[in-house]
Amino acid sequence: MNRRDLLRLVGATAAGAGLLALVPSFLRGKRGNGGDSQDKDGDTLQEEPEKVSQPERSSSSTGARIEARYYRKGKNDSVHCDLCFHRCHVSSGSAGFCRNRINVEGTLRNTVYNMPSAVAVEPTEKEPMHHFLPGTNMLCIGTASCNFRCRFCHNWHLSQRSIEQVRRRRTHTPGDLVRIAKSREVPAVSFTYNEPTVFYEYMYDVAVKAKKDGLRTIMHSNGGIESQPLQDLLAHIDAATIDLKAFSQEFYRNICEARLEPVLETLKAIKENGTWLEIVNLVLPGHNDEPAQIREMCEWIRTELGPDVPLHFSRFFPTYRMTSLSPTPVSTLERCRTIALEEGLHFVSIGNVPGHEANSSFCPGCKARIIHRVQYTVSEINLKDGACTSCGRQIPGIWK
Amino acid sequence: MTKIGLRDLPSIATSKSEKGPTDRARNQPAPTSRSKSDRAVLAAILLVGSGGMIGQLLLIRVLMVVFHGNELTLGIVIACWLLFEGAGSYLGGRLASPDRSVFRLFVFLLLLFSLALPAVIVLAHWLGGSHLGLVAGQDMGLGYVVLTAVATIGVTGILHGILYPLSANLLGGNEPASQVSLAYLIEIVGAVAGSLVFVFILATRATALSISLGLLVLHLLIVTWLLLSVADKARPGRAWLTAAVSAMLALVASFFFAGHLQDFSLSRLWPQGRLVENINSPHGNIAVLERDSEHTVLYDGRPIITLPHPDTGSLKDYAWLSALSHPNPADVLVLGGGLGGLVSHLLEHPVENLTYTELDPRLLEVLANLESPTVQAEFTSPRISIVARDGRLYLHRSEARFDLVVIGLVDVQTLQTNRFYTEEFFRMVRDRMRPGGVMAMSLPGSVTYLEGVLAALNACLFQTASLVFEHVMLVPGDKNMILASNEPIKLDSREAARRLEERGLYGGMFSERYLAYRLEPQRIFEFTSIVEETSARPNRDFRPVGFFLGLGYWGSAFAPQALEAVSTLRSIPLPWYGIAFLFLIGVSYFFLFRSRSARANRLTFTISTTGVAAMAFDVFVLLAFQSLFGDIYQLTGLFIAACMLGMFMGGAIALRHTRQAADTLTIASLLFRLDVAIALFLVGFLPLVYLLGAMMGLPFSHFLGATLAAAYAFVTGALAGAQYPLAVALMPEPWKSTAGRMAGRLYTADLLGGFAGGVLITLLLFPILGLAWTLLLLFIVKLATSVLLLLDRRMLQATDA
Incomplete structure (x- = not known):
């Protein structure tokens, strides 16, 4: 390299350094004119914005990683989780399939305890839950993540993320949540939005506290929970809405990365326990709407759970990763309902079709409309002490 | 090493592998065959240009439907084409050494390229359906998009890329620089012709498989001509010729079955319904699927309207809350994405005149043909004027003034739709509004979640609207809604209930309880605080941050790992x-x-x-x-x-x-x-x-x-x-x-x-x-x-x- 080359190299380096100095301003845009408030990279794609407002927090406590329940210690600091059907073997430093249970040096810890990412008051009908205090609201609680990977998840923003990715979480102890429910004058708390099994310890403690303070408790679950934790939980749960996503192992495996059998076991366990149970079947055209499959499912429900378990057929609309699947034809939903009624189920409704007659509930005896609903709005209740005002037939459910 | 010229083509064809008579052919090229071969080579290179361009445009169109295109996937598709075309070109350069015959390779690859086109179209449809781990109706994630693009446009790109250096070699002459430049220019002429023919003639008139099969036939014809022009009449070139003509006839026959092949191929892409309509308008692909008497209209592969039962829950919610935000929405403008429900629900309010703009007139035709009561009522209402024009252009030219401007249900993921969410556009809307007028728009949202890229997107558009309007209100929901006006917006549950009573619409889905839930002050306050405090740059025509964030939101569902990688890079x-x-x-x-x-x-x-x-x-x-x-x-x-x-x-x-x-x-x-x-x-x-x-x-x-x-x-x-x-x-x-x-x-x-x-x-x-x-x-x-x-x-x- 001669002198001229050296000078050229120095010149190039200086030019490079000069350009480098421009990089931050290019990345952040113009400063000065618009003030600092517009220059903090709000249009970046990162999922965790650096500057966010903090929602209302409880001053009484902070979130903590508490030790999880239902697990066994294994060799080399590994653990076996017994909470759900995945029965994860979690090595030290790793998380289970649900993302929420982490093995910290041989101890399985729940990372979402006290950290709900969504707390809101919503209509009970939205669960859906039709035979449980109709026309009331409930305090809905959710955290993050799930033990399923449904490609059509409506709440994917929460359920398909870990708690670390959900920065805007609150910090609320079970006591805080019960106080909020009381202050909002709702009769029940509901564990919903994301799968409550993945925040089991938190759900359990909130349920215990809520029951103690005279509130009702509901859970909306995918049913993918093991028997023992479920039995322990049901002692503190009044009602459960379970998603029976399809009556097909293939559907569960291919679309939800889950299994059907544990869900069926959960349904039976809830029914046997005496907890009020309702079932939701989201009908995806071409995936779980075969009449034979629907008939088989309804037959199973009638035989194993009884004809009084309400069944809701819900209309699918494109969402999350299934945005190119057509919405469910209403006639498909009506056919499903007809099959269910033919199979002897007493309470079969159609959801996500506002204004459809089958939004409402009907007396299986005299066929009179006992609860008139349009979407989540209840406009008429023809029940007296849980009996049909038309024929006097007792309608199962929790009405008071 | 001999320089190969255009006039030496007869010898090129046989110089490497054949003996005896070949030498005679090399030594005695007939003057007439020389000019014939000149023209044939010229035609072949023109075909390389035009075929490549048509193939590229065709595959982009097909893949946009398979991927439900946004600019990110479009970018990947074009990138794949250019990358693989470049790689092919480089490979072709290595193959085109002067000491080997390229003629046969050129002919072989020309045919292979034309055969590959219909094959990859079927492959794209197959991959877009329920295969390789995807289920019907599931959108492809980023990995699948790249894989599919490589397997389709990448493969054809590499084949086509090799052809250019070979054609430069084929041109012959003693000046390589002239050969390269001449081949480049001829190819450009072909590409210009190809793009004009595709855009102005083929795109809206023929299906993808018809075009690709037609292109195949054209390739066979040119190849036959090429072979004829360079073959010695007494030589085995006849065998080539016979084979090519036979193949051509077979394919011409199959061309007549292009329609069946197209139907078969699309049924792989959309197994969830029966295809009853599939047309290509100048603006996009419109398909109608039928299942259990329900018709779903797909625009570029994405469901936009379902009839006769639209998504009443969300359409009525958006239409009514928009209408309720104004005390008397007499003159309403709806910009796109509104037929098949939104317009009908708006007309349930005391609207005197509703102007609806739709960019794609073919969509109007398709909807009219569906004979759905909802759409028919919208078409025939005396209160509605349908304008088949870009909404923004309409707004710019119109002198009309409106009480309510509703931006239809379109997302912000493309530059085309982002134009309806920019500061410049909002100013245009403001200038066309009567005093007290309200503008309404719907955005991706969630009733439980507003952070990360979703918060950034909402904040960007909320703050952009705030630059133009004095009062901006966010209504959180499964889809968030932004209302903007220069007068205070009075939309709480009591006022909404009062207006509903006044308009004789109270009841049904819109009860006091529903309104209290949808317009819950605490949730509105909390979510508004988020969009106000999340820093964001305004969305502008020539700095479309909203589009960028819209793509990011798409990525949060389909490529979360890629977003994490971006975060890592930033750290x-x-x-x-x-x-x-x-x-x-x-x-x-x-x-x-x-x-x-x-x-x-x-x-x-x-x-x-x-x-x-x-x-x-x-x-x-x-x-x-x-x-x-x-x-x-x-x-x-x-x-x-x-x-x-x-x-x-x-x-x-x-x-x-x-x-x-x-x-x-x-x-x-x-x-x-x-x-x-x-x-x-x-x-x-x-x-x-x-x-x-x-x-x-x-x-x-x-x-x-x-x-x-x-x-x-x-x-x-x-x-x-x-x-x-x-x-x-x-x-x-x-x-x-x-x-x-x-x-x-x-x-x-x-x-x-x-x-x-x-x-x-x-x-x-x-x-x-x-x-x-x-x-x-x-x-x-x-x-x-x-x-x-x-x-x-x-x-x-x-x-x-």
């Missing part, structure tokens, strides 16, 4: 970037000044940055015209054709110049001047945009604007096209003596530059930096190559001295 300390930058400078210095191929590298680098600039010219002309006038679909072909025509003219003039001027210094000077001119034209784009904007109010503004934009595309194309033959003429040995290798190298550089320009400008630079900064950055890059060329010229001068 790397700045000094590391500095070190990487200096390393890059060092490497560049070595390649451009110290390496043995330094001179060739400088020229190659210049051509690649010209590729970037040429792509920038194209992209910016299209974006500017789209932002201002909306309708660009057919004009896309016009602008691209103007640009390519410019490239041809510039290239032809430059080629003549290189033949006349033997002095390399003169050529180097010209190359330098052209480079500076390209740099200046980059910054000169800004005045053009303002000129186009100023034209909007004039009569024939559309025509005048299109002419000006086409002229700009032509001139910039000429500048870019002229550089290629000059660079070719300046290439040193050993590239200078090998047409194929030289063509492969420079063409690859050109394509890679185009690829980098297309992807970086559309997806990153333009949305984040905005037009002015992007142009400035490109200006600096191009100026750097100008400096490089100046140094190169001085070095040449020193060598000569």
Whole structure:
């Protein structure tokens, strides 16, 4: 390299350094004119914005990683989780399939305890839950993540993320949540939005506290929970809405990365326990709407759970990763309902079709409309002490 | 080593593998067959250009439906084409060594390319359906998109890429530089013709498989001609001929079954319903699927309307809350995405006149044919006026004033739709509103979640609206809703209930309880605080941050790992970037000044940055015209054709110049001047945009604007096209003596530059930096190559001295 080359190299380096100095301003845009408030990279794609407002927090406590329940210690600091059907073997430093249970040096810890990412008051009908205090609201609680990977998840923003990715979480102890429910004058708390099994310890403690303070408790679950934790939980749960996503192992495996059998076991366990149970079947055209499959499912429900378990057929609309699947034809939903009624189920409704007659509930005896609903709005209740005002037939459910 | 000329073609065909009679053929080429072969080779190279262009446009269209296209997937598709075309070109350059016959390879690849086209269309449909882990109705994630693009447009791109250097070799002659430039120019002519034929004739009239099968037949004809023209009449060329004609006949027969093949192929893509309609409008693909008496209209593969039972829950919610935000919405404007439910629900309120704009008139035809009561009522209502025009253009030209302007249910993921969410557009809306008028828009949302990229997107549009309107309100929901007005917006549950009572609409879904839930003050307060406090830049026409965030939101569902990677990149300390930058400078210095191929590298680098600039010219002309006038679909072909025509003219003039001027210094000077001119034209784009904007109010503004934009595309194309033959003429040995290798190298550089320009400008630079900064950055890059060329010229001068 001669002198001229050296000078050229120095010149190039200086030019490079000069350009480098421009990089931050290019990345952040113009400063000065618009003030600092517009220059903090709000249009970046990162999922965790650096500057966010903090929602209302409880001053009484902070979130903590508490030790999880239902697990066994294994060799080399590994653990076996017994909470759900995945029965994860979690090595030290790793998380289970649900993302929420982490093995910290041989101890399985729940990372979402006290950290709900969504707390809101919503209509009970939205669960859906039709035979449980109709026309009331409930305090809905959710955290993050799930033990399923449904490609059509409506709440994917929460359920398909870990708690670390959900920065805007609150910090609320079970006591805080019960106080909020009381202050909002709702009769029940509901564990919903994301799968409550993945925040089991938190759900359990909130349920215990809520029951103690005279509130009702509901859970909306995918049913993918093991028997023992479920039995322990049901002692503190009044009602459960379970998603029976399809009556097909293939559907569960291919679309939800889950299994059907544990869900069926959960349904039976809830029914046997005496907890009020309702079932939701989201009908995806071409995936779980075969009449034979629907008939088989309804037959199973009638035989194993009884004809009084309400069944809701819900209309699918494109969402999350299934945005190119057509919405469910209403006639498909009506056919499903007809099959269910033919199979002897007493309470079969159609959801996500506002204004459809089958939004409402009907007396299986005299066929009179006992609860008139349009979407989540209840406009008429023809029940007296849980009996049909038309024929006097007792309608199962929790009405008071 | 013998130089191969066009007149030697008969001998090329047989020179390597055949003996005896071949020698006679080589020695006794008939004069008549020479001119025939000249024409056949010319036709074949034209076909390489036109076939490649039609194939590219066709596959882009098919893949846009398979991927439910946004600009990100479009960028990936174009990137795949250019990358693989570049790789093919490089490979072709290596194959086209002068000591081997390329004729057979050329013919074989030409046929293979034409056969591959229909095959990859079927493959794309198959991959887009329920295969390889995807289920019917599931959108492809980023990985699948890349995989599918590689398997389809990538494969055809590499085949096509090899053809160009081979065709340069095939042209023959004793001047490799002339061969390369001539092949380049002929191919451009073919590409221009191909793009015009596709855009103005084929795109809306024929299905993808019909076009590809037609192209196959055309290839077979040209190949047959080529073989005929070079074959000795007494020689086994006849066998080739017979085989080709037989194959052609078979394929002509299959062409008549193209419709059946198309149906079969689309049934793989959409197994969830029976296809009852599939048309290609100038704006996109419209398909109608039927299942259990329900019709779903898909636009570019995405469901937009379902009839006879639309998504009443969300449509009524959006329509009624919009209507309830105004005390008396007498005159309403709905901009796109409104037929099939939204308009009907708005008309349930005491609306006197509702104007609805729809960009795609073919969509109106399809909806009318569905005979759904909902749509029929919308079409026949005396209170509605349907305007088949871009909503933004309508708003610009209309003198009407409105009480309520509802932006239809369109997402922000494309630059086309982002135009309805920019500050400039909001100002246009504000100027067309009566006092107290309200503008309503719907955004991605969740009733439980608002953070990350979703919060950033909502914040961006909320804050953009706040720049224009004095009062902006967010209504959280499964889809968030933003209302904006210059008067206070009175929309709480009590007022809404009162207005409903007043309009005789209270009851049903809209009860007091529902309103209390939807308009819960605490949730509104909390979510509004989030969008107010999340920092965001305003969304502007020429800095479409909303589009960038819309893509990010798509990525959060389909490519969360990619987003995490972006976050990781951002967390790397700045000094590391500095070190990487200096390393890059060092490497560049070595390649451009110290390496043995330094001179060739400088020229190659210049051509690649010209590729970037040429792509920038194209992209910016299209974006500017789209932002201002909306309708660009057919004009896309016009602008691209103007640009390519410019490239041809510039290239032809430059080629003549290189033949006349033997002095390399003169050529180097010209190359330098052209480079500076390209740099200046980059910054000169800004005045053009303002000129186009100023034209909007004039009569024939559309025509005048299109002419000006086409002229700009032509001139910039000429500048870019002229550089290629000059660079070719300046290439040193050993590239200078090998047409194929030289063509492969420079063409690859050109394509890679185009690829980098297309992807970086559309997806990153333009949305984040905005037009002015992007142009400035490109200006600096191009100026750097100008400096490089100046140094190169001085070095040449020193060598000569």
